Amino acid sequence: MDERVLYQFPISHYCEKTRWQLTCKGLAFTASNLLPGPHRLRSQWMARINTLPILRDGERVVGDSTKIAYYLEKYYPSLPLLPTEAEARGKVIELEQQFDRYGVHVRRWLYGQVIDRPEVMQAMLDPYGLPAPVQKVLTPVTREGVRRLYRIQPRPVMRSEQRVEEALTLLENTLAKGNGRYLVGERLSLADITAASLLAPLLTPAGTPWDIFDENTLSPALRRQLQSLRERPAGQWVLDRYREDR
Ligand SMILES: N[C@@H](CCC(=O)N[C@@H](CS)C(=O)NCC(=O)O)C(=O)O
Numbered sequence: 001m002d003e004r005v006l007y008q009f010p011i012s013h014y015c016e017k018t019r020w021q022l023t024c025k026g027l028a029f030t031a032s033n034l035l036p037g038p039h040r041l042r043s044q045w046m047a048r049i050n051t052l053p054i055l056r057d058g059e060r061v062v063g064d065s066t067k068i069a070y071y072l073e074k075y076y077p078s079l080p081l082l083p084t085e086a087e088a089r090g091k092v093i094e095l096e097q098q099f100d101r102y103g104v105h106v107r108r109w110l111y112g113q114v115i116d117r118p119e120v121m122q123a124m125l126d127p128y129g130l131p132a133p134v135q136k137v138l139t140p141v142t143r144e145g146v147r148r149l150y151r152i153q154p155r156p157v158m159r160s161e162q163r164v165e166e167a168l169t170l171l172e173n174t175l176a177k178g179n180g181r182y183l184v185g186e187r188l189s190l191a192d193i194t195a196a197s198l199l200a201p202l203l204t205p206a207g208t209p210w211d212i213f214d215e216n217t218l219s220p221a222l223r224r225q226l227q228s229l230r231e232r233p234a235g236q237w238v239l240d241r242y243r244e245d246r
Contacts, residue, residue: 004029007043007054009036010127011209013103014065015053017197020246021069024193025079029055033127036142066100069190081190091184095174095191102167103198105160108150110201112157113222115147119212164202168234171195175237188245196241202226203235205242 006022006029008015022029034042040050047054047063054063055071062071073082083089114120121139124146130138146152174183183191201210204226215223229235 002058003056004058005032005056006030007032007034007039007046007056008052009033009039009124011123012052013106013198013201013210014051016200016208017065017100017103017194018053018055018068020193020197021072021081021190024081024188024245025072025076027072027076035128036124037145066096069096069194073190081188081193083185083189088185092189092191095183096194098170099167099191099195099198102163102170104150105163105167106198106201108152108157108160109164111146111150111152112154112160114213114218115143115152117213123209123212167195167199168229168232171199171234171237172232175233181240188241192241192245196238196246199234199238200242202229203238203242205239205246208242 004022004027006015006018008019008031010031010033019031034052039052043049043052043054043063046056046061049063051064053065053068054061055068057071057075060071062068069081073080082092111120121143124142125135125138128135171183178184179186182188183195200208204210204213215226218226230239
């Protein structure tokens, strides 16, 4: 039971946050992909929660990306992602909480734009290698489940667009106060990993699970919006973190 297993959805940005932290700390792990929907039987049984990621580390099981983050810092303190100095540590903890909450709005806004595109359900279901007829049946069921679960409806999506804007502004204001590279201090911290991974689906860094569209096929309005995200400082920063620190 010494194995370290991350129960995840490849496409989940919260799971990406944990993958990034594990990699950064040099902790080997096996990813176990659970099928969206039935995953709840497993997640409830393991950690009494509905969401992934869940980490099994030998005998210990921890669910929720934030709890996993603190668990890893506690049990694997080398290559730390939390500063020891009190003020910097407090700032990292605060930013982690803020960007973690914004992750919900990134997800809702983006699904609001693309949930009906076939690439989305393909990206969600392809990793499981299901027989084609099974995937065909599950595709609309999963899409409607996602729509209901994350409230992908016009008004909530509109409100989430404002919250995404707030997240980008927070990122830009925080960067303007520091060295422009990392959110707190001179090195990568849990704040950077949280902000970059939870905003990444908007920027679709190359090679990530969200890099799934031929952008020429998106509506001109959405293309313009994604392009302007990429050009602004917050977008550039996320892409830089992926290039340099992921
Ligand atoms: N606060 C949780 C949020 C995780 C989360 O929202 N996970 C989503 C995937 S992005 C999930 O598992 N959804 C499935 C469900 O709610 O049934 C964390 O940080 O781990």
